[in-house]
Amino acid sequence: MDGRFVPQLTYGLVVVEAVRRAAKRPLEVHLMVEQPETCVEAYAQAGADILTVHLEGLSDPRQTLKTIASLGPRAHLAISPGTPIDRIEPYLDVCDGVLVMSVEPGFGGQAFNPVALAKLSQLAALRSQRGDSFRLGVDGGISTETIGPVAAAGAELIVAGSAVIRSHDYAKAITELEQLARSAA
Secondary structure (H helix, E strand, O other): OEOOOOOOEOOOHHHHHHHHHHOOOOOEEEEOOOOHHHOHHHHHHHOOOEEEEEHHHOOOHHHHHHHHHHHOOEEEEEEOOOOOHHHOHHHHHHOOEEEEEOOOOOOOOOOOOOHHHHHHHHHHHHHHHHOOOOEEEEEOOOOOOOHHHHHHOOOOEEEOHHHHHOOOOHHHHHHHHHHHHHHHO
């Protein structure tokens, strides 16, 4: 987060590099920044396995996604709750994944916006119709109540920040969410 695309600021390259050294799982970096095309190379070099950029912050989405892919990470495109699916459709052929935001980007702890369910379903249908292979993700407001419906709507990559961080037992919270997602998918 850069304090411009979203009002908050968060960690940058130094933290990504440190996490990469310790991580045994793929590292996804979600850039909620203006003009992400100016920093994708640095984050790829820092060790991102997946780079997610917001459609709303890009001047040339197709070129940025191609650049990310050429650098090595998988290229994911995020859309905010108010962005219609038809705005992302022209770029689905160069996406490895689509992240549907179910909250406005930039603040944790927001309530889930059910518009995400319709978007996930619509994207899953488009993927099937077109024969594309992009993965579907969702971020925002995920809880034990919302994880089942988003998994049933097609989400494969599910970000559950507050549901885990606000728990007294992270491992138990993650296990419960995983079980609920698997049973609904």
